[in-house]
Amino acid sequence: MDLNTLWFILIAVLFIGFFFLEGFDFGVGILLPFMGKTDMDRRMVINTIGPVWDGNEVWLITAGGAMFAAFPNWYATLFSGFYLALALILGALILRGVFFEFRSVYPSGRWRTNWDRVMFGACLINAVLWGVAVTNLLRGVPINEKMQYVGTFFDLLSPYTLVGGLTTLCVFTLHGALYLTMRTSGELVDRAWNIAKPVSIAALIVLVVLAIMTYLETDLFTSVAATVALFFSAAAMMVTVLFTYLKAKGKAFATSGLTIVFLVSAVFLGLFPRVMVSSLNPAWSLTIYNASSSAYTLKIMTIVALTLVPIVLAYQIWSYWVFRKRVTAKDVYY
Numbered sequence: 001m002d003l004n005t006l007w008f009i010l011i012a013v014l015f016i017g018f019f020f021l022e023g024f025d026f027g028v029g030i031l032l033p034f035m036g037k038t039d040m041d042r043r044m045v046i047n048t049i050g051p052v053w054d055g056n057e058v059w060l061i062t063a064g065g066a067m068f069a070a071f072p073n074w075y076a077t078l079f080s081g082f083y084l085a086l087a088l089i090l091g092a093l094i095l096r097g098v099f100f101e102f103r104s105v106y107p108s109g110r111w112r113t114n115w116d117r118v119m120f121g122a123c124l125i126n127a128v129l130w131g132v133a134v135t136n137l138l139r140g141v142p143i144n145e146k147m148q149y150v151g152t153f154f155d156l157l158s159p160y161t162l163v164g165g166l167t168t169l170c171v172f173t174l175h176g177a178l179y180l181t182m183r184t185s186g187e188l189v190d191r192a193w194n195i196a197k198p199v200s201i202a203a204l205i206v207l208v209v210l211a212i213m214t215y216l217e218t219d220l221f222t223s224v225a226a227t228v229a230l231f232f233s234a235a236a237m238m239v240t241v242l243f244t245y246l247k248a249k250g251k252a253f254a255t256s257g258l259t260i261v262f263l264v265s266a267v268f269l270g271l272f273p274r275v276m277v278s279s280l281n282p283a284w285s286l287t288i289y290n291a292s293s294s295a296y297t298l299k300i301m302t303i304v305a306l307t308l309v310p311i312v313l314a315y316q317i318w319s320y321w322v323f324r325k326r327v328t329a330k331d332v333y334y
Helices: 003-035 039-049 053-070 072-081 083-102 109-139 159-183 187-217 224-246 249-271 295-322
Strands: 274-276
Touching: 003 039, 003 053, 003 109, 003 159, 003 187, 003 249, 003 295, 039 109, 039 159, 039 187, 053 072, 053 083, 053 295, 072 083, 072 274, 083 109, 109 159, 109 187, 109 249, 159 187, 159 224, 159 249, 187 224, 187 249, 224 249
Parallel strands: none
Antiparallel strands: none
16 A cells, blocks of 8 residues: 555545544534523533534544645645635634633523524534535536636535535434433433434435435446445444434444444545546546655655554543543533
């Protein structure tokens, strides 16, 4: 395996980790207005992700940094072509971070309700736009022979990519609801199950529709590995629906996580060895070779990554272990 392939795999793993971890963060944020009947309820919901949301976001920052260093042409084309969409995502992520700092500054109910709406909107934007962005990578975007994006923001919107956004919205919302069944207590657990049941059916339906449209719109199914990964994603979602109706909290969350893992894996396997597909001419597509840094740069980055990544992983595992217990009313403070 050459270093180009190694770094493609590493970036794929980072995005898988990001979507798995931030998936339930986004889901919890989307469910915040629906889960809490009182301010105490909503505060308990917030506290389930309060200690971990920023650590989960690090996976995206690391993936972006790795992309910039290992595949600068990929980074440049992606961030210039998807500029408006990524700016909306970044703005929403910033507002979410501000939410955690400002929500409890004043005891006013109206103040806190408005910030809850900000949280809902920020997570909704992220859940939808990430699906739109990822499906665009598979479908292809207008890239010329100079590796430049020559389309507009509206070229990124199509029935296929909108279904992709709807899929991530449903899957992340379900992932968040199942996370809340493990991390909350009392009536909040029952509310989370009541929300998870219909959302699981919706997630399964849109995932199947996405798979059909992926067959019609992309060449993903020419890759056996990607096809298998997409099949396992759908199978994991079917099992998630079953576990959700059986109220098997840990198992349901695990299989919803596997749905995300296999779905993102299918995207990267379907792309390989490309990183961005040109809809104008397949020969103009960016690959792990024409978009990469020099061999020396990749070598140095590999040494640094092998040294630091285990430390970061160990810290995040430790933080989840420390905050593993359910959140109760006595844990809430302002």
